[in-house]
Amino acid sequence: MTDSEIRYQSLLHKLQQRGCRLTSHRLALARLLSISEGHPNASQLYETLRTQFPTISLATIYKTLTLLKEEGEVLEIDLHSDSHYDGNKPYPHPHLICSRCGAILDGDSVRSLTALNQEIEQTYGFHISRYQLVFYGVCQSCLQAERSA
Amino acid sequence: MTDSEIRYQSLLHKLQQRGCRLTSHRLALARLLSISEGHPNASQLYETLRTQFPTISLATIYKTLTLLKEEGEVLEIDLHSDSHYDGNKPYPHPHLICSRCGAILDGDSVRSLTALNQEIEQTYGFHISRYQLVFYGVCQSCLQAERSA
């Protein structure tokens, strides 16, 4: 079973557990989220699904995304009035946004994040429950393209 | 000269340098930003100023905030469709948001942040230009109030 297949089953399971109806629209959205490599926003998901399901509405996208968020199966990345969604890594992790190409890259696998969390908890007596870390700059491939140009 | 006085002069200087007119509305906003301990949003700034300047409009607040942002004198904290502004520490720094009392606390003075930035640059070959780090949880005073209750 592929990773995306595992994610898909996990999304379906949570929706089922919650007693939600598994309509074709919801199945298609869950599938799309689980295979998406990037971090689509609601409009992008809508436009993609609309080719196959012309009657689907944006509200359905938002409602299902909210359900999946509440179940902890989707992470919302809250950017300036344009939320993007991660259905593959639904836990908090840093994101790197390239100002050149617009890519949203995952920044998990940075070990020093643990130290930062600990220092904040100790220094400020603050109990962290979740976080959103966004770094803006230029990604590796854009830097390389620049150098070779 | 107090810290807030220094900040006020700095805001005025940048507006002047840019060739902006120093209207009473703008002066009042610059003053308010420089003395604000917390992190007000546009509406809060508007409501505060409206008592003294009944004719001021929200658009003026937004426009002047944009000017000051561009001059690097104000930092925008981009939360879920509700931006807050910091006129005292206009450089990127972590913020701690308390889910209980809603306070937005400054998380500057964490040393391990440098290590995190370096690790991201090295691990992903990503050139960071700015960042927004927001930690959600419970602040020290709310934790203490909870314990003593």
Next chain:
DNA sequence: TTCTTTTTGGATAATCATTCTCTAAACATG
């Protein structure tokens, strides 16, 4: 199966923060 009851999905309408536009006022210059 068929009718009734109840819940849930989804299309449209509404909302709200933010931005755009356009008029009028302020400043500089002759």
Next chain:
DNA sequence: CATGTTTAGAGAATGATTATCCAAAAAGAA
């Protein structure tokens, strides 16, 4: 003082997101 030019600011517009409400689907009774 008059004239031209720039900019402030009020109200209209925008666009992402959310709320409402109708219809369709499931469940249960006969």
